Amino acid sequence: MKREKIQATLFDSSEQTLKSRTLLINKSKLLEVLDNLLALESLQELKIALRDLRSHLVSPDRDTIGVLNIDSNGDTVEMKYGYLMGELSQIEQTLTLERARYYLERLKKALTEIKTNRINDINLNRWKEYDEIITDSLWVFDKRDTSGAHLAWYWGNFVPQIPRQLMLRYTKKGDWVLDPFLGSGTTLIECRKLGRNGIGVEINPEVAKRAEQLVAREPNKFRVKTDIVIGDSAQVDFRGLFRERHIAKAQLVIMHPPYHDIIAFSDDPRDLSRASSVDEFLKMFGRVLDNVTPFLEDGRYLGVVIGDKYSKGEWIPLGFYVMNEVLTRGNFVLKSIVVKNFEETRAKRNQKELWRYRALVGGFYVFKHEYILLFRKKGRKKR
Ligand SMILES: C[S@@+](CC[C@H](N)C(=O)[O-])C[C@H]1O[C@@H](n2cnc3c(N)ncnc32)[C@H](O)[C@@H]1O
Structure with a gap:
């Protein structure tokens, strides 16, 4: 030859x-x-x-x-x-x-x-090349990604790998991602890195301001839009927001609500971390859900990141309650329950021995995981 x-x-x-x-x-x-x-x-x-x-x-x-x-x-x-x-x-x-x-x-x-499933940029003819994309339901991250503008300053933020994985799987370049619990802006920083447009809503004005500064530090090489709105996601006028930006619908919604009262994020009574009970928390979460999800395109994905909590000697399965809250709406299909390892908070790390002792005495296990619940919005033919 x-x-x-x-x-x-x-x-x-x-x-x-x-x-x-x-x-x-x-x-x-x-x-x-x-x-x-x-x-x-x-x-x-x-x-x-x-x-x-x-x-x-x-x-x-x-x-x-x-x-x-x-x-x-x-x-x-x-x-x-x-x-x-x-x-x-x-x-x-x-x-x-x-x-x-x-x-x-x-x-x-x-x-x-090129063969794609039309909701992302993965070329299925070359699927073996996408080493970075996780397809198992157990996510274990050794350390948080601190590259670029990610600083990890916000207590209660998620690791950037979460929005990154979700965007790679469920969006294409140029799509819109909506995060109604923006916090320190992790989702929008990842949007800039991956060439997705993003809107984030945050109830705490000081946190939103800090997030804005951080997001602006991330180079915008794909020239995407990353906007931050201060407000209560249960009441924000998404129709108006989308119309102003000439967006028909978002292609991915990422929700990372407070895990009820584990961390108090503000004094605002509309803040989910201020809910007086678990029931009240779920009602507030439901209101955000109902206000946000009409603006998610049919056939596209909603990712909810949530952990459980422990109260008065009882494990409160917030994750499953929240999952139920979404499913009872009837317009979402559960696609996956991902379990992700949980980084110890600094406070817990210092008290590791004490927590182990408490667990042995109290007959429970110390939290080491949280959930990423993945739902597909019904409406279009199954992909
Ligand atoms: C778990 S944190 C999200 C952290 C974020 N993923 C990050 O990486 O920084 C939840 C955030 O939701 C905000 N929040 C709580 N209730 C809200 C509401 N009703 N509308 C908008 N934001 C809210 C809190 O102030 C807090 O910053």
Whole structure:
């Protein structure tokens, strides 16, 4: 087989492992190589040619990998090094020529066709490349992402990885994300990082002001809009807000309400953390839900981040109560209950031994998790 010169250049020169680094590949040349491989008549010939190709791709020390020669004709495609090598090695390990050809065709498709589920930018023809996206229902984060404008100053904030994961799964670039319990602005900072527009509502004016300053510190390379509104999400005029911004609907709603009275966020009686009882808290949550969700596009997602609480020797399953509050509305389908590890608050960390002792005495377990409840709004055909 005539050996084609296709050059691939390492696209990002960060300290990532070679496997997760991105190659910039001359697409038409790689397609030509794949066509030549497809034309081979025996499996043995094909395996030799593949081994040859792979050995030319392995050159971790250099910025330009092997013989993949870019002609700078603009016909380039980005591809994760690990993904390309994995696909080639899978083809090399096949036992039949038919199977090898099937994988070669699949790789060609991955280079030329985009397949999405229309609610995100994930190219399903290249799904193996999306290492970052979690698909399991147990999320364990060792540490919070503190990159960019994320500062972690706000007691009761969530880790930026939560809105990030939700946006990657449930939105496309340019979509609108609505967060009615904005707090320190974590969602809007992630919006800027990922190229999504966002509106956040926060009841506490001082917190909203601080959030605004923080969000503004995050570079806005995708030129998205990230607006903050001060108000009570149960009463804010979302119709007017959306009309002013020429938005039809939001494509994702992320709700991270207070976990009832665990943290008192303000003295405002409309603040959910000021609810006089769990029932009252659920009623207030329901009012926000009813005011917000008409502005979520049908078929799109609502994510609720919530933890349980402990009161007078009893575990209060706020998470399940809140889930029920959404489901009884009848217009949402429960898609997932994600359990996420819970960072210890500084106060709890200092009292770790004491909490362990209390747990042993009281017959309960110390909270180490919270929930991310995922609902799809009914209305459109199932995707
Ligand atoms: C758990 S915190 C959200 C933290 C946020 N995810 C972050 O990363 O900073 C809940 C927030 O909701 C706000 N809040 C409570 N009741 C509200 C209401 N009725 N309308 C709008 N915001 C409210 C609180 O002031 C608090 O900042």
